[in-house]
Amino acid sequence: MGPVAKRPVFEGFEDTWLVTLFYVLAFIAIVVFLYGVVLRIRRYMAGRHQPVYKDWPKRLAQAFWEVLSSRKIGRRDPYTGIAHGFVFWSFGFLFLGTTIIAIDQDILGLISPSLRFWKGNFFLGFSIVMDISAVLFIVGLGMLGLRRAFFNVFRLSYARVDGKAEDRSRYRREDWWFLGQLLLIGLTGLFIEVFRLMMDHPWFEIYSPVGLLLARGFEGLGMSAQQAAEWHLGLWWFHAFLALTFIAYIPYAKSVHMAASWVNLAVRDRKAGIALPAPATETSLGLPLTPSAIDLNWKEMLSVDACTKCGRCHDVCPARNSGAPLSPRDLILDLREALGGRHGMRQAAVSAADGNGAPSEVPCLREMAAGGTSLISPDVLWSCTTCRACVETCPVGIEHVPLIVQMRRTLIDEGAMDDNLSSTLMNFARKGNSFGQSERNRPKWVKDARVPVKDARKEEVEYLWFVGDYASYDPRAQRVAQTLARILTHAGVSFGILYEAERNAGNDVRRTGEEGLYETLVEKNIQAIQSAKFKKILTTDPHSYNTIKNEYPAYGLEVQIEHYTELLNRLAKEKRLVVTEPQRVTATYHDPCYLGRYNGVFDPPRNLIEHVGATLVEMPRNRDNSFCCGAGGGRIWMGDTLYPNKPAESRIHEAKQLHGVTHFVVACPKDLVMYSDAVKTAGYEGQMEVSDLIFLVEKAMGLENYAAEEIMV
Template sequence: MARETYWGITSVEYATFYFLAFTAIAVFTYGVYRRFARYSQGDDDSFARLNDLPNRIVSSAKIVLSNEKQFNRDLYGGLMHSFILWGFLTLFIATLILMAEEYAAQKILHMSFWDGDFYLAYQFMVDALGLLFVVGIGMAMYRRYWVRNHRLWGRHTSNEDDIFIWTLFALGIGGFLLEGLRIYSAGIPDHEIVSFVAYGMALSFDAVGLPTMGAEQAGLNGAGFNVENLHWLAWWSHSLIAFFFIAWIPYAKPFHMISSFANVVTRDEKAGKRLPNVPSDLDATNAESIDDFTWKEILDQDACTKCGRCSSVCPAKSSDRPLDPRNVILDLKSYREDLEAGGEEKPIIADGGTSVINSETMDSCMACMACMDACPVEIEHLKSFTRLNRQQTDQGDVSSSMQDVFQNVMQNGNTFGDSPRNRGDWTEDLEFDVTDAREEEVDYLWYVGDFPSYDERNKQVARSLATILKEADVSFGILFDDEKFDGNDIRRVGEELLYVELAGHHVETWEDCEFDKIVCTDPHSYNTFKNEYPELNFDEFSDDPMMPFEYDEQWNDDGEIDVYHWTQAVEELVEEGKLDLSGTELDYTVTYHDPCHLGRYNDEYEAPRELIKATGCTLDEMPRNRSNSFCCGGGGGGLWMDFEEEPKPSEERIREALEDTDAGSGIEKFVVACPMCMTMYEDGRKTGDFEDEIEIVDVAELIVEAIGKADEAQVEVAAD
């Protein structure tokens, strides 16, 4: 029970085979070297990417081998990629075993393990996983060419995609054909049944009477048509295709087999929720040329497989804004490769058609992180996008509406342009006084935020939350006119210096207050306080006369100060028995929208849901929920920009609530936990003509109604 490895191959062909093998491997090695040498020319990355490398490799291998990201929202795609990956790896390992048998076992150890049970087990595994490989390739072809899945087609779809998939198919089918011919030529021995696919092919050759050299088929043999010659032809065809594929890997799409794994190994677990540090030399953060991108951002470009998962979940693209996350990454890659081939330089981002990326494209990004969540190879889109936004802002190419927001924040500390003295006016309608956290020690330092402080609809939410905290009998206070805009969204638009000013002001103000925890109304504030303020090196800016602070330490780098979204804090109060929601029975059928900055950014999905359920409401989940939630359209500066889009993300989301949930039109209230979401959905309810069909409420408003304090909180929603 064994076989001859190089059956039917002459000594000259044997030498030719290994010459070609050496050449293919040399071309492959050189190509990989050039790729990684290019990464070394990229700028240093601001985050540690290679620390704890052994654990990184182990965890990355688990992610890659399990295909867990491929299964995310796409069972078909997950199975397809799993079959291809596991089959390819098995066939690769089988080839290594052949090499070990030929050189280590026979030539050095003068023995062979290519015999007996090992041989039978080897043949069975190769056939079984090889079959999965071919099935996976077939599934990919069906999706690409028959279904023509929209994700796979775009301006970066090219011949290399076709060559890649057809080469893999040829390798898979060619391997089975080669084995089938060998088994047939050997007389179809019984033990070869373990190679069940090839064995079946051999039986089919026998059924059609394929001639052998020893058979008395003079006419056919005279023409050279026999199984031995077919085996020779199949052997060399298979070998040449394999050599071509090996040599081609570093120069085209197949390189993702290497770059994708490297990208997963070097991923930042906090990617998106925190952005690269702001150095005092802000030019280092911009994108004046392709050389300004870090080695990790270049690796991101090479890791892209053109799968289109990011594009399919992008709310900007679905609203016909001029943004396709895949195209941005691949446009940067194409420009880099064009420059390396001697092409002309052009602006990375600008208005008009002469730049690599158009300004309007990046204006469209909502910074919702859906693209990153969907990406199976951990591309950090938002990191590159923010670099582009920084360059855009530095050039003064931001929209006039965003320039107005910057001006309002610089002059008044808020995005509304209202007086800082009016920031605490919303408290005046409460039946109790709200503590000034600058003057008294409190348990909760409550950062209220711009919209709950100045926007009339969101003031009702602020009063609801204040009523809840009062009912729970916890000490809380606010900063009144010393509170400013948190800076999260203007940072994502690219205004870094203003962000540093705001952060420095807040941490310096907090240092003068006595409190245990920071509680935020807005998930955007929660994210930037929790994940980004601790990253800032304030010492680099403390001596800058333009900065309105002298703070020169690293704030909360040890995580000593807990930062909460208010739903998390109130859920704790309920669990501790300080807020009694037992027995509350609101008879509403509601659905809940996961805010991007609370959900995808910070993996908090349960606290708002637990509070909604505790009020007695029937919660009917949106089809797109939790990490798959669809952005309201307000993030990344979208709240302050005007787009001609149809439908608006907020309108599409409300339609989804009324038509695609199980309860459908029976949904009475659309529940949010973010002031920006409240603003966007109130607008979408009007522009989408949903005013008579559904009400937009915050979780806090449900709670105050459940505990019978709605009148005190003055949360009656105005009809208009």
């Protein structure tokens, strides 16, 4: 029987007190680590109450999959995905290897030496895995270092976009320290193995192929076994110091994301921004929440800690891209620093009395009235289009949109808003629509539809069509409603509308922060909807689609709802939309935020474009990476002073670069309005046609001159 492959953990330690010293230092590092964890948990526990989730197994499984797959890190950036994959998986294997040694040495070895398993074939396989992992770990970190140093990646710049003067060099130092510390840990660990092989020349050295190769190289340079032993001991202690320091440091700096991101992904709301929570009414102490206070709950504080400063949200934000003062990354970093005591704010910003009359404190952020000095200025918050691109791209599950809306509610309560927005909200309160027109004018578009449109309150229909403000009042969007009415009639679909009983669905009203007005609109709409007899709701407006589908159920209305592209796509498959005049045009399609990124409706519009005979050329940013038109979140009702460049114009410029594209196709009334204007202001009038998809369907079916008398025979 041959020799058993193994090696001592504390090789070269002639004095036993050195082993004792190591365990003392390890104990201190663990205590410092646990103290940091306790501080974090205490902060979270002081936050506003957050309901406890019941589906923990499912949530944990999803979080593990998100982290282990790293799917969002490599998406749209394969270089970073590969580098991060090397680092993440190698770190995991190296950490697992260290844990295995600790179990074998410090637990099983103390119980009974016969239980120890870190030897023989297991040890040989272990050596190969550790050797390869160390190399990939170093390669991955090197790739990330090169990217940060030489690739000039825009999103890694920490320059503020809101005009505030702030020295952010500490962020860059922290990033390099984090990267450098890991790289040193990896390199010293590898070279400890190299010098050990030079000291011992074990018969199983081939099972550390990279270490063996480097060992032969050092020997070729003239290093002796004695010199290797001296280097081994010194490097072992340096490596141990680095590793223990890193462990102790985890809860206090950027490295906290290594734990916080896992937990944040497990507790995140997958409908964050899609279905907004009702406003908080109490602080964490059960005290009334005043209009001037934003009391974060533990989950929101956790998400602030989970931020890795990767800048993906900064990169995709249409406000930031258009020169507005909002950067989702800066917003989160400002909140983090406020909770950490920077910006001249205490971590516990509000004092109150607890049940015993003693002063207690809750971590909270104060937003001062417009014109004052605040942590996050009103202009930053009003710049947001609530497009949700930041939430969609964040690899650690931060929920930016609900945080912004939460702070907007404070601004609404204080009257700190754009004059145009104030007037529009008044129109909603008085007339139920953003145009300030009488509700009697809402169904006037029906007259020019040239087909009968039923009153769903009086006649039973298959589809209750929730038309929306723009398709009811804006002349350009009215054509969408009229065209759809003709197509549905031709296809034999039974539909009706609420006529003057319909109000704005409230999606964007809620996202401006006007919760009370939103609830009023919801109440009136639900009352009108429940007075009708129908099977499903149909809408041409993605904004109405989102709130009726995802938010009205919380108010007692649960109905099936379809966007018109979903219905027409199904009718096309049923051969009820017969194409007689194929549209041989080259078109690109813009995914509306509230239809695509919010609700995952991507294929039906594309299927319809193919159905009518058009050639689809995708824009570089499409589907869930689509770029917002700039209308959402109430931005369409505000002035343009915060936006030096308009997002809609940027989108039109992007489309104009596509070869042969003549039609810019949309499926949202607000998009039709925004992009029709953008084509003119961008200087492309007559060169590109902005068309709602319904117009292509109408032409393809030969229904442009379709009239009611044709179906009344």
